[in-house]
Amino acid sequence: MNKEEILAKSRNENKGMDIMELQSLEKASKVAAKVGMLLCCFVAVMEVAVTGQLSLGSWLIYFGILCTLFFMKYRLMKKRHELLLSIFYTMLFLLFLILFLLKLLC
Numbered sequence: 001m002n003k004e005e006i007l008a009k010s011r012n013e014n015k016g017m018d019i020m021e022l023q024s025l026e027k028a029s030k031v032a033a034k035v036g037m038l039l040c041c042f043v044a045v046m047e048v049a050v051t052g053q054l055s056l057g058s059w060l061i062y063f064g065i066l067c068t069l070f071f072m073k074y075r076l077m078k079k080r081h082e083l084l085l086s087i088f089y090t091m092l093f094l095l096f097l098i099l100f101l102l103k104l105l106c
Contacts, residue, residue: 029069036062056100063093 001009040058047055067089074082 033066033069036065056096056103060093060096060100063089063096067093 040055040062043058044055047053067086070082070086070089073079074086
């Protein structure tokens with residue numbers, strides 16, 4: 001391969017990828033996850049204070065978001081740590097899903 005072929009191949013592989021945009025998206029995702037956690041805590045505390053019951057729905061949604069986020073990071077980065085976090089959050093998601101469904105049915 002000559003220099004021009006290598007450059008053309010590199011351009012095609014990186015087409016549509018803006019490093020600044022990817023870094024911004026990563027930072028935004030981290031902030032959104034933290035804000036989501038704070039909102040879940042707020043909703044859970046308020047629901048316990050007002051109704052005396054745990055807010056299962058907010059935790060169900062939050063852990064669903066986290067398991068998806070870490071699974072996608074694992075798919076892109078192939079890091080074992082991301083897979084383990086994805087499995088952990090998936091288990092929490094399933095736990096809250098079961099509790100949520102049991103609460104609805106009983």
